[in-house]
Amino acid sequence: MIKILLFAHLQEKAGSDQLTIDKEQTTIRDLKNILKETYQLIELDQVMTAVNEEYVMDDEIAKAGDTVAFIPPVSGG
Amino acid sequence: MIKILLFAHLQEKAGSDQLTIDKEQTTIRDLKNILKETYQLIELDQVMTAVNEEYVMDDEIAKAGDTVAFIPPVSGG
């Protein structure tokens, strides 16, 4: 089980600020693809990703027990 | 090993915002007594205590691996 945290407008799209994905391990890229299909989160092409509060790139891996946060940059000021 | 987080003026007194205590387990009361002796933290009689981000009373127990936060109420406004 991988825990997913969604920030800003991703929440509204997915209807929740937290999701879980039942996987042993996956690359961030694959994880994004799953979420894009399931929740139409096309915005995932433009987010920062943290695994256990550390910045990661798309080819890195998340494992069961990890918390993955998707953080879309917001532009207002 | 128990991890200790100190907030507000406790930090200055102890000279750090984080400490570790090498114990398998201890009540909060005993833990406070150890810190009072080692760091002269007499203010520990008037703090809120959280173990792993949850409020606890003095007779509850902290174990190795736990994070204990001592939060002194501040009064300014």
Next chain:
Amino acid sequence: MGNRYSRQILFKPIGEAGQEKIQNKHILILGCGALGSANAENLVRAGIGKLTIIDRDYVELSNLQRQQLYTEKEVTEQLPKAMAAKQRLQQINSSVVIDAYVMDATPVTLLPLLKNVDILIDATDNFETRFILNDLAHKEQIPWIYGSCVGSTGMSFTVLPDETPCLGCLMDTMPVSGATCDSVGIISPAVQMVVAHQTAEALKLLVGDNNACRTKLVTFDLWNNHYHMMKVDRAKKADCPTCGENPSYPHLNYESRTKSEVLCGRNTVQIRTPQKLNLDELAHRLQKIAPVRHNHFLLSLEYESYRLVFFQDGRTLIHGTDSIEKAKTIYNQLAG
């Protein structure tokens, strides 16, 4: 006012319906110092229907570093904070009804002001008043939002009667805190961080989104980059004298309070008389002793190494001493 609140209405959890609720609600803020002035500015900008603000103090130069609504002009004029705040707040939003009181907050003076109040915001600088607020809020069943700050740290908690633990559950004994802004200082971001949490919680309650309220006590330290949320459900005590099954509201027993008090860390004593002061009469009398400054709300003068400030509501601040005896002597010499 057309599109004045458009950006707030666009925020989905508020929307048109939420904005209308905000404009029909009444909030009381206790204290117009750092937390109070910033909370008041937020709520007035957000379009709150009615705001009651209470403060016993006047604007001083050392306030300007962190107290949002005030400028050098109000320091020169020695305006009471509640009055100075009201002036600026009405310039910001003329459609908000603002009731401002220059007075000491006691159970007796506060109770009549709680009628039809939807939320209480704590912007006091001492735990004695916070425990009075805690008792009153539970007696009158009004949510209140605790906030405090010092140095680069601060904390906040949303107290909902019948739901959350109360301040007394969290702190069995009243903290004798050595850490006030006057003893270890304060930076303005610590103020704003607390206020951001308090206003956000107030907005949730105003629009009726109580489920969104933070149930945890938040503590932070901006200089040391800490942010801590503490689950407190288990702190609620069934026998709590404030929020328990048989409440006795121990802090509402006003009779036990002294009439003179040392203001913590401020090198100041406050003397309170039950009668209002006639400032004109007093000015007339005192100007023979020393040059007197005088506005509609207060009168001040320098006397020996002390500065005295007399308020219309019967209080006098004697700056320059921590000794109640010394302060009483001077007070009696001048006004006695």
Next chain:
Amino acid sequence: MGNRYSRQILFKPIGEAGQEKIQNKHILILGCGALGSANAENLVRAGIGKLTIIDRDYVELSNLQRQQLYTEKEVTEQLPKAMAAKQRLQQINSSVVIDAYVMDATPVTLLPLLKNVDILIDATDNFETRFILNDLAHKEQIPWIYGSCVGSTGMSFTVLPDETPCLGCLMDTMPVSGATCDSVGIISPAVQMVVAHQTAEALKLLVGDNNACRTKLVTFDLWNNHYHMMKVDRAKKADCPTCGENPSYPHLNYESRTKSEVLCGRNTVQIRTPQKLNLDELAHRLQKIAPVRHNHFLLSLEYESYRLVFFQDGRTLIHGTDSIEKAKTIYNQLAG
């Protein structure tokens, strides 16, 4: 000014020495909207030596809900934000030197203003300008503090040239963010929360306590009670075109920028001419077509279903359309 900064001096990490440093430093804030006005107020209250503020816009009614320095009066007067901000800031602290510029921030206009600037604070509302700021800050080796907010959320990061990753490392491609304050709204506590972080970081840098700076990117959501700090050390790229070994500063190539642009989500087009506008002459001409409002900095009029605002520096805003072609037609009809 005596004890004006006493509470800040009492805060140990600042102290007397830190206060003196603050009073000798120069900060530039880019943008005087919600983040900019609140950051400016904090720094002026804290006693910063010199502040440069830049904004291209004027005060509108819908700003008052969250933009701290402005009141109904500045809306009526249609004052440019930089000028309105400066007025209020000088009332708050007359000893701070404030340089205010009503202009579009481009590499060309910004570069000369960066001389002797110690810290840059990001208070812009778009990533195009932030990437220019990122390039300029690295070229000139000036720390800059990123901040942004929308809805009840916000984020901040302190960019130290040669130490931390830069904005380009964190976001390889410029985000085409759909989430602006004009599309999904904003509540004022989200603004203050970002500002609290930005000002705290600025104070650390001002007093030289760089070790205290937060090395993590912070993100929060006040309505949903989230606070997240992300370690970003590994994001730093050796081949980053801004902070890498062979920087090319790709966002400083001004020539490629259009002279007309649609302001995101605002139903407004901006047209920029290289020449300054003579507002008096323009007023004379245009008053035959429609009633003209005119102050020292700008001129506005309603024309058909559009509202046009002409600025002295050569820019014109055409409110009421998202079409550059339509906007140009109207512009040419009136000012062409």
